[in-house]
Every structure is written in structure tokens, then in C-alpha cells.
Amino acid sequence: MTFRPGKTLHFMKALFLTCMIAVSGTAYGQSASVDSFTVSRLFSEGAVLQRNAVVPVWGTAPSGTSVTITFDSMVQEAEAGPDGTWRGTLEPRDAGGPHTLTISAGDRTLDIQDVWFGDVWIASGQSNMEWTVANSADAENEIRSANDPHIRHFKVPRSWAYAPEPTLAGGEWHSTDSSHVGQFSAVGYYFARSLRTSVDIPVGILNISWGGSRIEAWLEPDALMMPPEEIARRLNEHKESGEERTNHQPTLLYNKMIHPLLSFPITGFLWYQGESNAGNPEDAGRYAMQFQSLISSWRNAWGNDAAPFLFVSLAGFRAAPLEPGDSNWALMRESQSAALTLPHVGQAITIDIGEADDIHPRNKQDVGLRLSLAARHLAYAEDLVYSGPxxxxxxxxxxxxxxxxxxxxxxxxxxxxxxxxxxxxxxxxxxxxxxxxxxxxxxxxxxxxxxxxxxxxxxxxxxxxxxxxxxxxxxxxxxxxxxxx
Known part of the structure; x- marks a missing residue:
């Protein structure tokens, strides 16, 4: 299953961006002066590109610059527009590699080696998704034994913006070996490793996570279910306060960590977030609609309403109760599970692998395994038991x-x-x-x-x-x- 980019600019978003001029001083979409030739960081050595999909390739150059894209026997010409951006496309290809992608403009030529086609999964959320292999259970042995070059990882740097931006703040692809795997998302890596036992194709993990983040920070304006003037008010307050708690503010992480990826085809999504929204019953209850809104809006942004969306239900945490009672975390799990009413959504239940005194359970292996079971059914149509009762x-x-x-x-x-x-x-x-x-x-x-x-x-x-x-x-x-x- 492959999901292609596509995005609709609705009236509310346009109104929001108009309000945002007061915050950022610049409206997204204005012409920019570009004096250098660049290629998106997504297209770098070791990249995994989505198989069986048209893959856009893009970057920047001075307006009017001719750009030549060479891939295998294909040669394509592009030209930088008035806004200083250029774009080409790669035709769909089966899983495999390695390939070399060559992009040139004027006297500059970039040879991008070791490019593979496979399945690309976004792994997003807060600290339990950002948690690294080096901090997971049995880390020393896991790092020593890591040797699958067909699992690749790309970490989008923590970054934010007041309005949507087209360019990532950085990032690079790394293949799985003992030198790099320690800094991979543990959930993302163990998911890919488990998945590759049954799906023999390259797997790319786009790690887009920020510890402590609230779901509001990952939502675009249309998905917030909040009046545009209220969004602008909160962001103006954020700016005036010295830009504290950026990862709690509406839209800011979406604008800089998600929006620049919308043209990059993917297979599906992994999501581990909710702890920062479980502080009180109101927040935990409100999360049900917010989470479903995020799923629908991200799917729409990538152009496919059936993209598999797999999430982790919160693990056990804090002291066990002596008697039955109320629980904000139970309310949060209920709000998370409400998303199962949407099509092609799966969950990994983790109440049995939490740690009472640590919000970051080290057993990420079972988290990745359970997510991979859901993926094998929802994304790869395997007939298997993929969920608990x-x-x-x-x-x-x-x-x-x-x-x-x-x-x-x-x-x-x-x-x-x-x-x-x-x-x-x-x-x-x-x-x-x-x-x-x-x-x-x-x-x-x-x-x-x-x-x-x-x-x-x-x-x-x-x-x-x-x-x-x-x-x-x-x-x-x-x-x-x-x-x-």
C-alpha cells in the first residue's frame, strides 16, 4: 500500500496564516531570494524512497536555474521558479537497490549514492518514540548485534516555526550498524526489525519526535478545532513569553517537522504520544477528538485516507492502586482506543510492560513487535492475530x-x-x-x-x-x- 502526497488549503488555514503575519512578520508562500543550489535532506546517501510510488525530488536554486536529475537511465530537466524552488519526479520502482541519484545545476553536481526503494514509515510522538536504542533494554547486546543494512533511519531535528515552512532543519540517513543504531528511535528500530522478519524489503524510518510534546503541537490549524484567532492569540503569547514550552504550542512542530515532508511518499504512521495530554480528566477526554483529527489530517496531507496508522496505548506507570478508582491515564487510553473506529488503525497495548517509577519503560522491543503485528495485517494483508482481546x-x-x-x-x-x-x-x-x-x-x-x-x-x-x-x-x-x- 502506497500513499502519495496531496494537500488542500482550506479557508480556515488561509485565515489562520493571515493572522500569523502578526506573529511571524512573514506569510508563508511569499517569494524568497535563493542564492544557492540545494537538495532536500531527504535525498541523501543511504536514503530509502517509497517503492511503487511517484517520488518527487526537490530543492532550491536561484530563479531560472536549470537542474538536471539523472537516475539510472532516466534524465529529467527542471527549472527553479520565481520562489527559488525546483522539483522533478522519479517514476515508480519496485523494492531494491542500490541506486545512484545525480542532480546537477550549473557547475554543481551531487552524486547521491546507496539509494534504495522500500517502505517508509513515519515514527512520531513524544519522548517514548524519541527514546533511543542506547537507552532501551539490553542495549549493549542490541547495539553489538545490529547488522541489517536494509533498515535505515532519518532523524528530523527538533525544530519549530510560527508558520509552515518548506525546508527541514537538517537530518541524514543512517543504515543499521553498531556505530549508528544506538541513536535510532528504539520503537522505530524494533518495529522495522520485527517487520523485516516477514516483509523482505528495505524499511526506512522517519523519526519525527520531540520529548514532552503535546498533540496540539503536531496539528495543523484546520485540525485543531480551534478558532484561528485563538491560535494566533496563543502563539502571540508564546512569543511574548520568551518562547517557552514550544513543544506544547499549537501547530509549531507541525510547521517545521511535518510540513516539509508532505511531498515525500510513505507507507504509514507510527505514533507514541499522550503522556503530556493526560494530566487531567478534561485533557485526557478531549484527546479522543484531537487524536482522530490528527489521523485524518495527516492522511489527507499525504493524500490517502487509508494510510495505516498504528499507535501505542500508554504503558503502566505510577504505583498500582490498592482499590479501584478513577485514572487520567485510563481515560487517555480510552481516548486513544476510540481511534479504532477509523479504518486502517491499529494499536499496541503496553499496560504490561510499563515501569511504576519510570515514564519511559526500557522494554521497547515488545512495543516494536506489537506495532509490527498490526502493520503486517493492516499494511501487508497478512492473516494473523495482531491485537489483544x-x-x-x-x-x-x-x-x-x-x-x-x-x-x-x-x-x-x-x-x-x-x-x-x-x-x-x-x-x-x-x-x-x-x-x-x-x-x-x-x-x-x-x-x-x-x-x-x-x-x-x-x-x-x-x-x-x-x-x-x-x-x-x-x-x-x-x-x-x-x-x-
Whole structure:
């Protein structure tokens, strides 16, 4: 599956950019004076380009400059326009390589070696996506044994702008070896490594992450569901405050880290973010619409509404609860899972691999593996169990609740125990207590001696639901849920 670029400038965005003149002093799209010949950093030695897609190639040069693009036997001419930009295209190619891309203008010639065609995945979010292999579990052995030259990684530098900009702040491609893999996104790398056990083509990871970032920073104006004047007000306040907490401000990371990539074809998206939006119930609840808006807007920006979008549901964190109660992180997981109503969206449940005292769990191997299972199904049409059990419906029979699930695989199991844990139940008074639970075929039966008339059940409803142990036989954990939404 391949996704091609395409972007619509809506009225709200135009109005927003007009407001932004007061912030940045310059409106995006004005003619620029360009006095040097450049090629986008995406086209550098070791690049992975999207297979089976028309791939634009672009850069800058003085207006009117002729640019020659040579690739294999293809020779193409382009000319820099009044704004100092030039653009050509590479015709679709099957996976493989290496190739050499030669681009020349005047007396300047760039020979870009070791170019491959494969599948390109964007890996974005906050610190758990930015977290490096060097800081992951068993890092020393992982780095020493890394030797797959067909996994390539490109880190987009942390950067931001008040209005959309066409050029990346930097970045370069690196192949997987012990000299470079330590600085790769651990989730991105372990995803690609797991994926390549079944998909024998080059995989490129575009790592576009910034620790501590809120989702608002990754959204374009149209997707924020916020009046343009409110966006402009917040950004003016940001500028006047000395530009603090840039990674929390609406649009700023999108403008400089996402927008310059929109012409670069990709296969799909990986997303690990949400911690910075889970600080209170309002933010956690609002995230459901924000996240779905981000998915839809990014897909639209790249020109395909069916681009696979795979996300990580927040891992367990903080002390485990002694009694059932409310949880902002559980609300966030619920908001994240609401995106499964969109087509071609998959999740990796990670409540079982968190660390109570560290918001950055070191086990990124299982995160990458679970994302790769979803990719194999959603992007590569493999028939496999790719998700843990997900609550489908329930019925109340007397003093018990019978829960049914999708994605049960070869059957439901209670890992490490004879009975499933992590369930709580409430009667008409709304007070939740720990419940007894048992597996009955493809269902779970939940009850409590202290609740005669049950009205609601919750599972894994805590920041760190350490009692939760419901899995399918394939070893994938059940997703948290509640019936009292």
C-alpha cells in the first residue's frame, strides 16, 4: 500500500496564516531570494524512497536555474521558479537497490549514492518514540548485534516555526550498524526489525519526535478545532513569553517537522504520544477528538485516507492502586482506543510492560513487535492475530456480567494465574470494588459477593493496572475498557 502526497488549503488555514503575519512578520508562500543550489535532506546517501510510488525530488536554486536529475537511465530537466524552488519526479520502482541519484545545476553536481526503494514509515510522538536504542533494554547486546543494512533511519531535528515552512532543519540517513543504531528511535528500530522478519524489503524510518510534546503541537490549524484567532492569540503569547514550552504550542512542530515532508511518499504512521495530554480528566477526554483529527489530517496531507496508522496505548506507570478508582491515564487510553473506529488503525497495548517509577519503560522491543503485528495485517494483508482481546459487548444476568471480546485468537487466558484479575464491578451506587472473574470459553464472567445488582464493569482501569492479566493465547494483552462511559 502506497500513499502519495496531496494537500488542500482550506479557508480556515488561509485565515489562520493571515493572522500569523502578526506573529511571524512573514506569510508563508511569499517569494524568497535563493542564492544557492540545494537538495532536500531527504535525498541523501543511504536514503530509502517509497517503492511503487511517484517520488518527487526537490530543492532550491536561484530563479531560472536549470537542474538536471539523472537516475539510472532516466534524465529529467527542471527549472527553479520565481520562489527559488525546483522539483522533478522519479517514476515508480519496485523494492531494491542500490541506486545512484545525480542532480546537477550549473557547475554543481551531487552524486547521491546507496539509494534504495522500500517502505517508509513515519515514527512520531513524544519522548517514548524519541527514546533511543542506547537507552532501551539490553542495549549493549542490541547495539553489538545490529547488522541489517536494509533498515535505515532519518532523524528530523527538533525544530519549530510560527508558520509552515518548506525546508527541514537538517537530518541524514543512517543504515543499521553498531556505530549508528544506538541513536535510532528504539520503537522505530524494533518495529522495522520485527517487520523485516516477514516483509523482505528495505524499511526506512522517519523519526519525527520531540520529548514532552503535546498533540496540539503536531496539528495543523484546520485540525485543531480551534478558532484561528485563538491560535494566533496563543502563539502571540508564546512569543511574548520568551518562547517557552514550544513543544506544547499549537501547530509549531507541525510547521517545521511535518510540513516539509508532505511531498515525500510513505507507507504509514507510527505514533507514541499522550503522556503530556493526560494530566487531567478534561485533557485526557478531549484527546479522543484531537487524536482522530490528527489521523485524518495527516492522511489527507499525504493524500490517502487509508494510510495505516498504528499507535501505542500508554504503558503502566505510577504505583498500582490498592482499590479501584478513577485514572487520567485510563481515560487517555480510552481516548486513544476510540481511534479504532477509523479504518486502517491499529494499536499496541503496553499496560504490561510499563515501569511504576519510570515514564519511559526500557522494554521497547515488545512495543516494536506489537506495532509490527498490526502493520503486517493492516499494511501487508497478512492473516494473523495482531491485537489483544478488545471488549465487544456485555450482558447482565442476575448478579453477574458476561463480557464478550474480539481478537481472542486461539482463546482467552489468564497469564500467571488460574483466574483473570484487574476487573472491578459496581452496582447502582456507582462504587467500584474488585471483582471475581473467570474465563468461560470466549467470554469472561464477572461478579462480586458485595454487588447484588451490577450495572458496570471496568478492566485495567488504573494508571498502572498491575492486576490485569487477561491475554489471548498468542500472548497479546487485553485492552483496558469500561462499560460505564
Amino acid at each position: 478488545i471488549h465487544r459487548d456485555h450482558v447482565v444476568e442476575g448478579d453477574r456480567v458476561i463480557l464478550s471480546f474480539d481478537h481472542t485468537g486461539s482463546g482467552l487466558v489468564a497469564r500467571g494465574s488460574s483466574q483473570p484479575g484487574g476487573f472491578s464491578i459496581a452496582g447502582p451506587d456507582g462504587r467500584f470494588v474488585w471483582a471475581d472473574a473467570r474465563i468461560d470459553g470466549e467470554t469472561v464472567v464477572v461478579s462480586s459477593d458485595s454487588v447484588e445488582t451490577p450495572v458496570a464493569v471496568r478492566y485495567a482501569w488504573a494508571d498502572n493496572p498491575d492486576r490485569a492479566n487477561l491475554y489471548n493465547e498468542e500472548g497479546l494483552p487485553a485492552a483496558p475498557f469500561r462499560t460505564d462511559r
